[in-house]
Amino acid sequence: MTEKMILDGSRVAGEMKETLKGRVEALAAAGTTPCLATILVGDDPASETYVRMKGNACRRLGIESRRIHLDRGTTTGQLTEAIRTLNDDPLVHGILLQHPVPRHIDERAAFEAIAIGKDVDGVTALGFAQNAFGFAAYPSCTPAAILAILDYYRIPIEGKHAVVVGRSPILGKPVSLMLLNRNATVTTCHSKTSDLPGLLRQADIVVAAVGRPRFIQGDWIREGAVVLDAGYNEGNVGDVDYDACLARASAITPVPAGVGPVTIAMLLKHTVDAAEKAAATAGR
Incomplete structure (x- = not known):
């Protein structure tokens, strides 16, 4: 039996952060502290956990984490005004x-209020368009993390058939475009797709981004496929049935310690990138 490759996201993220340390130190020596502002509206426990994790990751690297916590009753106008203050x-x-x-907030309007130069998570329509054309400064972090894992483990993309399960504007759609820009043939699947198992059995690369625990079954995966699980569900499980898919895949990301750590590392990288650009502009 061919040896399985476990795509260790913690290892990839660790090396990314080591590279960032020197860049953060150089910025600090020149008088700039990279700063990431996180905005949380309401008191969703999972969201609070994610924000806290991102803040802790920032502090460990010397990046300032500025947290803005708004009441659940905040209006769309109040949220966009808070974002514009940060833009300025x-x-x-x-x-x-x-x-x-x-739900009462227009999330898209809020995303669009973020200045493109500070859109480090790639959520704006302009950021999405730049990603589609292949020149986004800050592509969506989870799609960028998926590509980073493939590159780290030197898994070929060009000429491969990638099947993406999910079409959200910050995960499924942008990762489909990024794979297409790397010369993969891409099939994007969703809730209305007919014969999803049949399509997955044709895939060289599977990206699971559907948000349903253990949704993708082992017998849907072709022998030797590469499986990247971008899901994270209650109970620390992903969107694929890990053990069953492991039996057939040649390489697979675990959950946790797969795509998640690299997503956070990518967010930190984009913040440092933005700080370097701002420092260079200020020094002209």
């Missing part, structure tokens, strides 16, 4: 709006 603050380099936001 030269000490803030990246803005992250934790989603989902309460």
Whole structure:
């Protein structure tokens, strides 16, 4: 039996952070502290956990984490005004709006209020368009993490058939475009797709981004496929049936310690990138 490759996201993220340390130190020596502002609306426990994790990751690298916690009753107008204030603050380099936001808020309007130069999570329509054309400064972090894992383990993309399960504007759609820009043939599946198992059995690369625990079954995976599980569900399980898919895949990301750590590392990288650009502009 061919040896299985476990795609260790913690290892990839660790090396990314080591590279970032020197860049953060150089910025600090020149008088700039990279700053990521995170906005949380309401009191969703999972969102609070995610924001806290991102804040802790920032502090460990010397990146300032500025947390804005707004009441659940915040209106769309109040949220967009808070975002515009951060846009105008030269000490803030990246803005992250934790989603989902309460239902009464127009999330898309809030995302669009983020200045493109501070859109470090790639959530704006302009950021999405730049990603589609292959020149986004800050592509969506989870799709970028998936590509980073493939590159780290030198898994070929060009000429491969990738099947993406999920079409959200910050995961399924952008990762489909990124794979297409790397010369993969891409099939994007969703809730209306006919014969999903049959399509998955044709895939060289499977990206699970559907948000349903253990949804993708082992017998849906072709022998030797590469499986990247971008899901994270209650109970620390992903969107694929890990043990069953492991039996058939040649390489697979675990959950946890797969795509998640690299997503956070990518967010930190984008924040440092933005801080470097701001420092270079200020020094002209």
